[in-house]
Amino acid sequence: MYAMVEDGFTPMAVSRHLAGRFIFPTTVLKDPRQVPSMLLRFGRAIGRRAVAVAADDEAAVLLAEHAETLAEQFLLPAVPATLPRRLTSKEGLFHICSENDVPAPRSCAPADRAELVALGREWGYPLVLKNREAFTRLSAPVVSSTTVVNSEDELLARLESRRTPAVLAQEYIPDSVAEDWITHLYCDSQGVARVVFTGYKVRSWPPYSGATTRAWSRPNSQLAQLATGLCRRIGYRGIADLDWRFDRRDGRYKLVDFNPRIGAQFRLFETWNGTDVVRAMYLDLTGQPIPSSPQIYGRMFVLGQLDLPSAAASARREHRVPEALLPRRRTERAWLCRDDPLPALAEVVRFAGAGTLRLAQAAADVLTKRPAAHP
Known part of the structure; x- marks a missing residue:
């Protein structure tokens, strides 16, 4: 595995599981025209065609729109070139939902x-x-x-x-009448969903609206059918991460995000034979069979350094002890891993540094009697 990272000290860059790393500063994305040549240079350095896995929306858009050029060095899912840009556009996604009779806020x-x-x-x-x-x-x-x-x-x-x-x-769908759910899946070149996973979001940061900090792997056949049906109708291919908000007022799951890439919590989901969405795509694009096996339920994902403040905010707002606070078996942690400790250490250092900067800014605002800037 090779990683394209913002700098050499990101948590991913120091993992012992990497065979190599390439520095890809985000400033490059301000002029995306130079991205294909840079990716091809990275691919040639690897020495053989590799499966490219998008980890953010911009990467998913660029891989799809330059797939024909990048095919020289990379194996990519056959997603329609313009579709990821429409899906990552919040306005575009709302129109897609309207066109395909999928509930949305x-x-x-x-x-x-x-x-x-x-x-x-x-x-x-x-x-x-x-x-x-x-x-x-x-x-x-x-x-x-x-x-x-x-x-x-x-x-x-x-x-x-x-x-x-x-x-x-x-x-805004009020938290008192809502539940947050997740669907992860991989669709092959024929549009068939080879693996489909569902889960329940317990907490996020910022609270009630941000990235997942704790989630359960839970069965939800209705949600799986909604996700696979939408992907089939729009011709989607590849890995997808869909966020839904269940509205108890009308009993409908409403799509709030369609990420045409892996989600940050994708390792929450795997089958009993160890297949997750990345393994499924790798096997498929390299011509190997994807073994059939059911999803493991009861697994938990935790982003520890952000889940604690999220739990504290929930307790203060809801006046009750938050659910799922204690450690348990089958927990997938975002950074902490016994056989690969350096990424967790790098994340602690970066997180502490960011926190110190915010405290210093808040102190400066107080001293100069300026209102604190919004985060």
Whole structure:
């Protein structure tokens, strides 16, 4: 396995399981035209064709749109070239859901600041904000991640002076009537879902709207059918990570994100013979059979350094002890691994450094009597 990393000290870069690493700074994505030649150079350094696994939305878009060129050095799923860009666009995904009769929260891409403010007054608060396109989060992010704003004042503070914010506004489904679920799957060149996994999201960071910090592997046949049916209708090929919000008010699972790539928690899901979505894709693209076996249920994924503050925030808001706090068997940890400890150590150092910078900024804001910047 080879990794393309932002720098040589990311947690992934120091794993003992790597045969090699290539530095791929995110600044390169500001001019994606140079990416194909860089990827081909990395591929030639490996010395044989390799299976390319996208780990973020931008990578998924670039691999699909340059698949014909990259085929010289990489094995890639036969996904339609324009589909990943539509799926990673929050506005594009909403249109796909509408076209294919898939439930989704009410959404709108406002043309300008005034329209967004008017939308908040019409729909009411809380309101969910998302960066509209995949590359926006790198070049001109309006929010750092999916963000819930609770008032017009908070909305205006987020927008600052932007007249045309590139965001999608989405209906907020109250936590009291909602459940968060995940579907991971791999579709082969014929569009057949060879492995399908379902799980339940317990917590996230930021709380109630961000990345998964704790999740269960749980059965949900209805959700599996919804995900595979959508992938079949749109002609999707490859690995996918879908996020759903179950709305108890109407009893429907509503699609909130379709990531055409591996999800950060993909190792939560595997079959009894050890197949996850990455192994399934590797076997398929290298012409090997994918063994049939059912999903293992009861496994848990934990992103420890963020799950603790998420649990604390949940306890403060809900006035009860959060669920699933104690260690248990069959837990998949995001970084900690007995036979490969360096990634966890690297993550501790980076996490501590980021926390120190935030505390220093907060102290400076207090000393200068400036309002603290939004995270």
